[in-house]
Amino acid sequence: MISANVKRGSAELAILSVLAERPSHGYEIARRIESDSRGALRFTLASLYPLLYRMEARGWLKAVWDETRAGRARRYYRLTPSGRKKLAPLRKEWNELFRALQRVGADHA
Amino acid sequence: MPDWHNDRRPDRHADWRPDWYEEASRKLASSKLSAAEREEISRELAGYLDDLCSDAPSRGLDNSAAAQTAAAELHEDKHLGAHLFRSRKESAMNDRTKQLWLPCMAMLLASIALLTSFRLPGLSHPEYGTLWLRSGAAHWRELFWRIYGSRNIAWLCILSFFGAAGAYWSRRARSGRAMQAAVGLSPLFLFTALFGVMVQYSFDLDGVPAANVLLAALAVNALKWVIIPGVALLLGVLPFLRASNSQRRVA
Numbered sequence: 001m002i003s004a005n006v007k008r009g010s011a012e013l014a015i016l017s018v019l020a021e022r023p024s025h026g027y028e029i030a031r032r033i034e035s036d037s038r039g040a041l042r043f044t045l046a047s048l049y050p051l052l053y054r055m056e057a058r059g060w061l062k063a064v065w066d067e068t069r070a071g072r073a074r075r076y077y078r079l080t081p082s083g084r085k086k087l088a089p090l091r092k093e094w095n096e097l098f099r100a101l102q103r104v105g106a107d108h109a
Numbered sequence: 110m111p112d113w114h115n116d117r118r119p120d121r122h123a124d125w126r127p128d129w130y131e132e133a134s135r136k137l138a139s140s141k142l143s144a145a146e147r148e149e150i151s152r153e154l155a156g157y158l159d160d161l162c163s164d165a166p167s168r169g170l171d172n173s174a175a176a177q178t179a180a181a182e183l184h185e186d187k188h189l190g191a192h193l194f195r196s197r198k199e200s201a202m203n204d205r206t207k208q209l210w211l212p213c214m215a216m217l218l219a220s221i222a223l224l225t226s227f228r229l230p231g232l233s234h235p236e237y238g239t240l241w242l243r244s245g246a247a248h249w250r251e252l253f254w255r256i257y258g259s260r261n262i263a264w265l266c267i268l269s270f271f272g273a274a275g276a277y278w279s280r281r282a283r284s285g286r287a288m289q290a291a292v293g294l295s296p297l298f299l300f301t302a303l304f305g306v307m308v309q310y311s312f313d314l315d316g317v318p319a320a321n322v323l324l325a326a327l328a329v330n331a332l333k334w335v336i337i338p339g340v341a342l343l344l345g346v347l348p349f350l351r352a353s354n355s356q357r358r359v360a
Contacts, residue, residue, distance in 0.1 A: 025156065025157075025160075026153065026156070026157045027156070027157045027160035027161060027164075028160075030157075031164070044182045044185055045154060045157055045158070045161075045182040045183060045185070046182065046183075046185040046186035046189055046192075048157075049150075049153075049154065049157075049193060049196075050192045050193055050195075050196040051196070053193060053196040053197050054196040054197075057196065057197055057198075058204060072156065072159070073152070073156065074153075074156045074160075075153045075156070
């Protein structure tokens with residue numbers, strides 16, 4: 001069973017990665033993660049917003065109300081310098097973890 | 110620029126969609142969120158649900174299925190309001206506070222309490238003599254007994270535990286090795302300050318002794334108050350630093 005910390009860590013990385021490209025609102029973040037991961041990662045409202053608020057409170061994200069192209073008011077999240085600084089080491093840690101897991105799998109294949 | 114915070118109007122949408130703002134407000138009604146927070150979060154969640162419904166055709170869903178999916182997401186977590194409240198409030202402390210300042214403060218307070226409860230020789234009256242005159246540098250055996258006396262040994266053992274507890278606390282807050290070491294060794298600041306005060310106290314009381322007495326007493330007391338406690342703390346911290354290393358290797 002994957003621990004809550006691992007899940008939370010991977011979700012944070014996904015959100016930071018998406019927002020590193022451009023600021024997005026909640027639904028857009030969820031959709032981009034789902035499409036970029038080809039459906040493997042899926043956020044719902046209940047899993048996305050607590051995480052977004054936590055990351056915002058930590059100072060990794062900043063949110064402002066803005067208008068979409070369709071003229072709707074949405075809260076757009078963007079990375080802060082602190083969030084951008086967090087992204088590279090987090091990516092490195094997860095890459096190392098995946099490589100290690102692949103090695104474990106290869107040893108037992 | 111529109112004032113989004115005062116704009117309570119939901120998105121204009123088709124009749125088949127529920128008023129998501131009202132739905133979200135009802136969902137959050139029993140939470141501890143303030144009225145302003147609840148209003149803003151409701152608007153944000155309503156926007157999400159509205160986008161989910163608008164996007165329904167691209168997912169192959171008809172209107173009714175889209176509304177059901179959106180409602181299911183809103184009600185998926187029974188305690189959504191509580192979770193959102195906690196996310197906003199509990200993380201108000203930034204990482205550095207959780208990883209460094211808070212555990213450091215706790216460690217310092219615990220160290221003060223420990224020193225007080227142990228009444229270590231050199232601190233407690235009537236043994237609170239000056240560093241060199243009462244424990245004169247000539248009496249090496251006595252000095253070392255004072256350092257390695259049974260009470261001091263127990264104190265040092267507890268210090269090791271403190272070092273471990275501090276490093277563990279900081280690691281639980283997902284800190285790096287440097288931060289864990291800093292927290293684990295933080296009582297050293299107290300001991301170094303205490304040592305400095307004792308030296309000053311001794312100068313004030315007895316003046317400056319002969320150079321050989323001064324140097325020997327300073328060395329012995331630095332050993333007693335700074336170096337040996339530092340090593341004891343480090344012994345407690347080290348397993349955590351090594352654990353971090355091995356975790357990194359595994360990762």
